[in-house]
Amino acid sequence: MIVRAAWILTMAGPPLADGAIRIRDGCIEQVAPWKAMRRSARETVIDLGQALVLPGLLNAHCHLDYTDMAGMLPPQRQFTDWIKLITSAKAEWSLDDFRRSWLHGAAMLLRSGTTTVADVEAIPDLLPDCWARTPLRIFSFLEMTGIRARKEPRQVLAEAEAVLHRLPQGRCRAGLSPHAPYSTRPALLTLVANRARSHGLRVTIHVAESEEEYQMFRHARGPMFDWLLRNERDMSDCGGITPVQHLHRTGLLGPHLLAVHANYLGPGDASLLARHSVTVVHCPRSHRYFGHRPFPWRRLLRAGVNLCLGTDSLATVLKQGRHPPELSLFEELHEVRTRQPWLGPQRLLRMVTVNPARALGLEGQAGQIIPGAWADLTALPAAGVRFARDAWHAAAEHRGPVLAAFIAGIQVWPAADPVPSRSTLTPS
Incomplete structure (x- = not known):
């Protein structure tokens, strides 16, 4: 499965614009720009659109x-x-x-x-x-x-x-x-x-x-x-x-x-x-x-x-x-x-x-979006975010419910109303 978003805050480096996260067996396998992410025809893609993803x-x-x-x-x-x-x-x-x-x-x-x-x-x-x-x-x-x-x-x-x-x-x-x-x-x-x-x-x-x-x-x-x-x-x-x-x-x-x-x-x-x-x-x-x-x-x-x-x-x-x-x-x-x-x-x-x-002794497992970590993710609105510095502020200043939350790659919020997903789409 791949999660795509307008911005990804990995907490291990600068914000990644138009990024993608490959998830396998509940863990993060790859983090890369969307255009650099090779995708198979059978791979499910969850496109969060104009969203910002950070670690759970x-x-x-x-x-x-x-x-x-x-x-x-x-x-x-x-x-x-x-x-x-x-x-x-x-x-x-x-x-x-x-x-x-x-x-x-x-x-x-x-x-x-x-x-x-x-x-x-x-x-x-x-x-x-x-x-x-x-x-x-x-x-x-x-x-x-x-x-x-x-x-x-x-x-x-x-x-x-x-x-x-x-x-x-x-x-x-x-x-x-x-x-x-x-x-x-x-x-x-x-x-x-x-x-x-x-x-x-x-x-x-x-x-x-x-x-x-x-x-x-x-x-x-x-x-x-x-x-x-x-x-x-x-x-x-x-x-x-x-x-x-x-x-x-x-x-x-x-x-x-x-x-x-x-x-x-x-x-x-x-x-x-x-x-x-x-x-x-x-x-x-x-x-x-x-x-x-x-x-x-x-x-x-x-x-x-x-x-x-x-x-x-x-x-x-x-x-x-x-x-x-x-x-x-x-x-x-x-x-x-x-x-x-x-x-x-x-x-x-x-x-x-x-x-x-x-x-909590979870370095390398939680708190960062890096290969090998748990696929625990939080997605926030990112409308109006044009630059990396804006992404930091948008995340820290968010209030209210999040767009989506994932634990081990499974969407847990909102559980009954999943975000749009697609099996495979032509790259943009």
């Missing part, structure tokens, strides 16, 4: 479980109040509520061009049933805490490992997610770090998300410190250290780790993350919902940290206008472009393609 997007942080909580949780004055609010909301939901919410979120991601998602899974009973109901490539990171349940770290890890062992590993796979430094014990983080290194597992954790968390570890005070102390958390790991330094002390930092948020960094934290090849995931709309101080873009980029974007959950996205919010990396790109126009379209697009592929 990779969402580096999501909570599909909470999609249907959009608009349910108003922002709170303190972060700890929000934790209490979502904990209460979750307690009122059934397994069917979570399943329906998860599937709604997966559908939103597909129609907005995401083909791979790093999802934090708080309800492991949803798996692998939900995996089978979507064509998305899912990394389900199993959430672990243990503080409120008074569970020993080894028991918490053993329960997560039992889920890992029962889940099939193929298009979808699982990893580990100790929830956050404040909601876990240091021993659990060390156990997870050792497990990740010995078994090649990816790990994600929320870290330095709020000012309250930073105060808790740096100064051993503040609303979060007081709340957790009342809930009998051992607070001896707090004081004189930043949340990022806490992760370093437990041995969790490493190339296997996706550190989500990292909004509140102390001196040297950005360099520490870079030195250990940690990926940082920024969730722009969630950041605005909580009213956090400006994200440390320049410090992290200057240090050389691998930066990605994530949608987080719709529970932390403010409604704008008449339409309900959707899980969409293009909306996250819009949020960043509005506030940080200096970043530029090429750099931003790398944060939803090349960079998350590297973070």
Whole structure:
């Protein structure tokens, strides 16, 4: 099969005008100008016309479980109040509520061009049933805490490992997610770090998300410190250290780790993350919902940290206008472009393609349109795109549903209304 489009952003070189992608057995076999692509009479051609094709997007942080909580949780004055609010909301939901919410979120991601998602899974009973109901490539990171349940770290890890062992590993796979430094014990983080290194597992954790968390570890005070102390958390790991330094002390930092948020960094934290090849995931709309101080873009980029974007959950996205919010990396790109126009379209697009592929260990398989990679593609309108620089801007500035999405060369959006295809056409 060959996919032809007016423009192709391979993310491995300059935009290709009037390009074509040959797909065989779910992978990309060749990328070339249309006129240079030799075609057999039996080869199917999908001509997308005046469209722009880029790699399927990779969402580096999501909570599909909470999609249907959009608009349910108003922002709170303190972060700890929000934790209490979502904990209460979750307690009122059934397994069917979570399943329906998860599937709604997966559908939103597909129609907005995401083909791979790093999802934090708080309800492991949803798996692998939900995996089978979507064509998305899912990394389900199993959430672990243990503080409120008074569970020993080894028991918490053993329960997560039992889920890992029962889940099939193929298009979808699982990893580990100790929830956050404040909601876990240091021993659990060390156990997870050792497990990740010995078994090649990816790990994600929320870290330095709020000012309250930073105060808790740096100064051993503040609303979060007081709340957790009342809930009998051992607070001896707090004081004189930043949340990022806490992760370093437990041995969790490493190339296997996706550190989500990292909004509140102390001196040297950005360099520490870079030195250990940690990926940082920024969730722009969630950041605005909580009213956090400006994200440390320049410090992290200057240090050389691998930066990605994530949608987080719709529970932390403010409604704008008449339409309900959707899980969409293009909306996250819009949020960043509005506030940080200096970043530029090429750099931003790398944060939803090349960079998350590297973070998830998928270099050469996802995030680029190159021979040998999975044929995961997203097609966007390209009307008015005349030059290569316009193609970059058209991709980064897109909003709304995509024209088409493909996973392993199969069109998955819109599934019931395929784009025009033809067996063979005379070249133009």
